[in-house]
Amino acid sequence: MRFHAQVVVRLKPGLLDPQGKAVEGSLPAMGWRNVSNVRVGKQIEFELEAPDERAAAAQVNDMAARLLSNPVIEVYAVELRTASAIPTDGA
């Protein structure tokens, strides 16, 4: 089966996020004064072949924990769908 995975990696809540802070800092000059708590994270998408959803989920979690995020500073969230459910853009 073909799955589409999405992993979102964020800095741990307690850590200061320099990128988020910079975005936040640039907002008032553009006229947006009603925005707060900006955090910038990473979103990693990919497809994978796996025998079933369970296997796919296990692998995606493993990838997220070991490679895609650094547990010292980051947390992650995983989303998995069967690939047929979404339109692929090529390939």
Place this chain on the structure above:
Amino acid sequence: MRFHAQVVVRLKPGLLDPQGKAVEGSLPAMGWRNVSNVRVGKQIEFELEAPDERAAAAQVNDMAARLLSNPVIEVYAVELRTASAIPTDGA
């Protein structure tokens, strides 16, 4: 009203994604040989105060288009929820 917004910014489909390519290239050596089409994007979250959902959506779209992405190379997707619906993570 208080809203929680999430903007995901991705490179346009036709464009080379060096980050995705580097991640994909490293996977086989780690034993993950069943993964393809890795793309890395940015995920920006924030909260905003707006009179209603319509106004909030309009502003988030505007922010995504003008500040958070460059339409020449990137596309974005927006998600909006009322802030009460989600647990805030501190701060």
Place this chain on the structure above:
Amino acid sequence: MSGRPRVGVITFPGSLDDRDAVRAVASMGGSGVRIWHRDRDLDGVDAVILPGGFSYGDYLRTGAIARFAPVMEEVRRFADRGGPVLGICNGFQILCEAGLLPGALIRNRQLRFVCRFVHVRVETSRSPITTGLVPGEVLPVPVKHGEGQFVAADEDLERVEQEGLVVLRYCGPDGTVDDRHNVNGSLGAIAGVRNEAGNVVGLMPHPEHAVDPDVGPTGGQPMLASFLSYALARV
């Protein structure tokens, strides 16, 4: 073994300061041995340097992919046996990712790459690059990095500080540690840390670019001299 320690310098795809590290080691009386990221042994070297650069482009997270390189298993084994390991800049990032050093390095507070000569203050003599140095000593060295802001979760940071794992802090020419001289916003102005055993050390500044008086300040000399003598002492 003569007085000429053999120092392995690892080249990952995207390593940049590997040749500089070999040259600096040689200029300080050691002999640099090139080691390839796919190698599965360290050629019997006395010490290891993970040099600066952008391994795998540093695209996902600095050092995130390099730490899975085949050679890293050997580096880990070497470190576990007490072998001296020095990570410079990207090498520091890789060691943190590999869990051989505490903490992590994220984008500089100012969100820009910074290349500049700074001063660092020695915090402990108990590290392979500061054995001959006295706490409080100030050394001029260059930094050049986009992601050198040292961070750690509160409890980790506390442990790092309490156990004396901080090796270097950014400071002014007179040794003052303050926000103005904290070149990238690191917690505690930390520029370099060591592991608990005291044989693995990482720092963001580049000692290998501060050994030649014709080119600039030479704050890297005592650090590399210390590293070489630490390596020799073990042999």
Place this chain on the structure above:
Amino acid sequence: MEQPLHRALGLTDDELEAIRARLGREPNHNELAMYSVMWSEHCSYKSSKIHLGTLPTEGSRVIVGPGQDAGAVDVGDGLAVVFKMESHSHPSAIEPYQGAATGVGGIVRDVLAMGARPIALLDPLMFGPLSEERNRWLFCGVVAGIGGYGNCIGVPTVGGEVRFAPPHSTNPVVNVMCVGIAPADRLVTSAREVHAGSLLVLIGAATGRDGIGGVSVLASRTLEEDAGESRPSVQIGDPFAEKLLIEACLELVERGLLEGLQDLGGAGITCAVSESASRARLGAELRLDAVPLREPGLEPFEILTSESQERMLAIARPERLADVLAVCERWGLQASVIGTLVPGSSLSVVLGGETVASVPARSLADEGPVYDRPMSPPGFEEIRAEDPTFETVAVAPRDAFLAVLGSPNVASKRWVWEQYDHLVQGGTVVGPGGDAAVVRIEGTMKALALATDGKGRFGHLDPYLGAAHAVAEAARNVAVVGATPIAITNCLNFGNPERPEVMWQFAESVRGMADACRALGTPVTGGNVSFYNESGDSAIWPTPVIGMLGLIEDYRLLVRPGFVEPGLEIYLLGETHPELGGSEFAEVVLGRVAGRPPALDLEREAALHRVLVEAAREDLLAASHDCSDGGLAVALAECAIAGDTGFAVSLPGDVPWYVSLFAESASRAVVAVPSDRASSLEALALRHGVPWSRLGETGGPRMVFDALFEVTVDEARGVYEETIPGLIGE
């Protein structure tokens, strides 16, 4: 489709006729695409060629002149220095980070294609005023992009310049120069013998739909709708791939595995293959099926013209192929045999067993159209009449000084160059911030001195003088550190050449550059022309940017600008004249860009360089700095700031204070000498006929300008260093 296809592709009716004549038949779509990219202004230099032919290109050191990927000069010890400059202004205007980043990638591959290791980058940049939000976005993005790419490939960015002027608001200029070094006998020049039967090996990134905006009108109907989506005109740089490409290609060259090496830049595979074949006087068979693609379904014309980055084309004998592939594998790079050089002259392109294009290789690479476009000078009467030289100046000298020192053009560019790794490779003896950067040549005591200069304001007022001044200043920047100027490269940034005024500006600039290069003994080894830097009715000022190469025999004798100790005697070499046209002072204080640029006596300029180089060699100088933007006042201030030591000077000559302080008269330098060497310096200057005046002495925390005013070094440094960060809101 309203207009005929060839016109939609940018080919004129006459050009189509010429193609028909070459082929003896109608070209098919793929062939039309190949001609359209190869005969474009960018690749064929059709508007500039006849003018560029007048440049001096010969010299005893020149190994490779214009016409190849990059020029090369002999620096002794069996070594060659390879260097070239290129523009990436248009992509940077819409995506500053990636536009600038891929600009670095492109010029690095030009130097790599000669078989040289890239050892330095310089980045002359021009933007509109930073008071505008969009200009700040462009400025920050471009700088980050150059750093992002250059830092990641491990080539130090050691110099460049940044200018701000209103015409660049719509048209930023992004030029990048790369310098490389190679054993002279290992250079991959077109003089190498290349044989029929040799293989074309494409190394590096897979090919995608990058940078084929211009020919996308050829796309079949189904794709037409989202043509904009799927065929973006901006590419994304992958510096990591470039770093691997550098190492792999150098290993291939060092091990003697190649007959040829070519970068893929503009016009992609079509350009690389047709040029390789044409230079070898051979034909080629190109097999598109073998080109690795990033996404499925690319049409033949897309594969042929794609400008995907981080690719190189190697030419190797079949018996070397296994070794070539092994080297690429070791560096983690894809490598594919995409064709073969064959006897004859025809470049035939095969896909799925079918020939999809077949044209004479030479007709693409070397037989593009050449135009002698009409020229006419614009009217100068108005701006000349407004010459600011004898204006009544109401501003207080001290205020004028701080205004000029804090003008973005003059102020420190530290904010920019601190974002660049200028130390990697360990050869940087003098990094950015001085006059010329100095980079050691490994294994020798020699060093290269590198500087770039463009004089848009002068060029606007007089393109001939603007270009000549740019050469003179670049050479002077190299001479003040003690290096002999030996050769130049250039990037010529202009508006639309189809407008007679622009063409005239271009011709005048080339004439000025040629005269100056002849007089200063610095042949032109290559360069790049960037036209169409205009939008609506606003064109950039004619701005030839000069990249100068200087050579120091012993880098330990180089001279820096800083006044590092008290008690040094300060001299001005050269003379100040009442000429304020086009000066920083006139723009910043009087609010106008008008008048005539300063005169330039090239003999005097050359004599000054000889004095500076000789004085450095005899170790007479404690400091040395060129006197240009902002005049003598700024030059003195920069010396004081750099060395953290003040001075007291009296102003020479019988001219108004603002002339002595701010005139930008050519052929001048400020030097400081220990008092026991002062008479030697005077004698040396006398011998070379260079006028000098003793201005005063170094020392103390203040800069004292005669009885006019004084400023502490700290205050001046604050103004000088804080301007750019202040303007971008930091």
